Amino acid sequence: MKVFITGASGFIGGSVAVRLLAAGHSVRGLVRDAEKAERIAKLGVEPVIGTLDDRDLLVAEAQKSDGVINAADSDHRPGVLALIEGLWGSGKPLLHTSGSSVISDDARGNSVSETVFEEETPFVVPPSKQARRDIDTRVLDAIGSGIRAVVICPSNVYGVGHGLNPRSVQIPFLVDQAKKSGVVKIVGRGVNVWSNVHIDDLAELYLLALEKAPAGTLYFVENGEVSFGEIGAAIAKRMKLGPVVFWPAEEAAKEWGEVWAYFTYGSNSRVNAKRARKELGWKPLRNSAISWIEEEMPL
Numbered sequence: 697m698k699v700f701i702t703g704a705s706g707f708i709g710g711s712v713a714v715r716l717l718a719a720g721h722s723v724r725g726l727v728r729d730a731e732k733a734e735r736i737a738k739l740g741v742e743p744v745i746g747t748l749d750d751r752d753l754l755v756a757e758a759q760k761s762d763g764v765i766n767a768a769d770s771d772h773r774p775g776v777l778a779l780i781e782g783l784w785g786s787g788k789p790l791l792h793t794s795g796s797s798v799i800s801d802d803a804r805g806n807s808v809s810e811t812v813f814e815e816e817t818p819f820v821v822p823p824s825k826q827a828r829r830d831i832d833t834r835v836l837d838a839i840g841s842g843i844r845a846v847v848i849c850p851s852n853v854y855g856v857g858h859g860l861n862p863r864s865v866q867i868p869f870l871v872d873q874a875k876k877s878g879v880v881k882i883v884g885r886g887v888n889v890w891s892n893v894h895i896d897d898l899a900e901l902y903l904l905a906l907e908k909a910p911a912g913t914l915y916f917v918e919n920g921e922v923s924f925g926e927i928g929a930a931i932a933k934r935m936k937l938g939p940v941v942f943w944p945a946e947e948a949a950k951e952w953g954e955v956w957a958y959f960t961y962g963s964n965s966r967v968n969a970k971r972a973r974k975e976l977g978w979k980p981l982r983n984s985a986i987s988w989i990e991e992e993m994p995l
């Protein structure tokens with residue numbers, strides 16, 4: 697298949713591109729500058745220089761592809777609309793990357809949510825994530841425009857990426873701040889739980905979804921779950937640091953900003969990848985997040 701992927705220089709997009717190439721697909725990838733174009737070409741990806749705001753470019757790339765993966769920015773609506781326009785009436789796949797923060801809460805690190813969301817569970821979307829949820833819905837509605845539209849909703853992704861950006865977001869940021877301050881800081885009491893998934897297992901899911909996901913499907917993606925307190929303790933052990941510092945969310949917000957303190961680190965985001973396991977035969981194989989942090993995580 698000739699696949700067009702956005703976010704080709706990113707953590708998820710780069711890793712997915714490398715996995716697709718290994719499976720025998722050819723990949724054209726959107727990058728924003730010539731230097732990244734040169735570097736992804738070395739991985740075997742044919743670079744396309746542009747941005748998610750280049751509507752005509754996205755329409756043309758989608759038209760000449762056999763399928764599109766959007767892994768650049770889950771919140772960029774005009775880019776998504778351009779990809780839908782390019783694929784209109786074609787029956788080809790469009791895999792759009794969202795994120796499980798669409799079902800996060802405002803626990804501020806101090807409670808565990810009872811709800812583990814499955815794809816059929818009615819969503820309670822926090823106001824700050826409504827625009828992202830609206831984009832997901834627009835993608836799923838593209839089934840009515842003759843597109844095999846699919847939304848992939850990963851939880852906290854860990855592991856080392858295979859493209860230009862080897863680093864994810866949540867765990868590497870805690871490591872960076874621990875390097876700066878000498879302690880691992882966790883929001884609130886750190887009892888809040890996020891599901892998580894290894895990047896290699898996630899890339900495998902994109903491959904399966906590209907090949908056989910039915911139109912109009914959303915997939916949560918996880919291979920386990922863990923509290924941020926446990927993540928913090930594992931990072932401290934790996935870095936040979938003292939006990940984790942539990943930090944009131946409001947204090948964390950002053951330094952990290954409200955979005956990161958309250959949602960990225962203080963919330964619960966528990967999902968069950970039931971549909972991917974059942975419909976796609978997806979079987980995550982990699983070590984759990986805690987084992988990865990303690991045994992494999994590069995410092």
Ligand SMILES: NC(=O)c1ccc[n+]([C@@H]2O[C@H](COP(=O)([O-])OP(=O)(O)OC[C@H]3O[C@@H](n4cnc5c(N)ncnc54)[C@H](OP(=O)(O)O)[C@@H]3O)[C@@H](O)[C@H]2O)c1
Pocket residue numbers: 702703704705706707708709726727728729732746747748749767768769770771772793794795796849850851852853854861863864865866
């Ligand atoms: N990592 C996770 O744990 C996780 C979990 C769930 C959902 N997500 C979501 O998945 C998406 C990708 O995440 P990631 O971790 O792969 O992030 P990333 O490593 O920052 O990759 C994003 C890539 O998209 C490119 N990009 C961003 N905005 C663009 C634009 N307007 N035009 C063209 N290219 C653009 C960036 O290009 P440059 O290289 O030029 O900056 C970057 O290479 C994000 O929306 C993120 O919120 C991530």
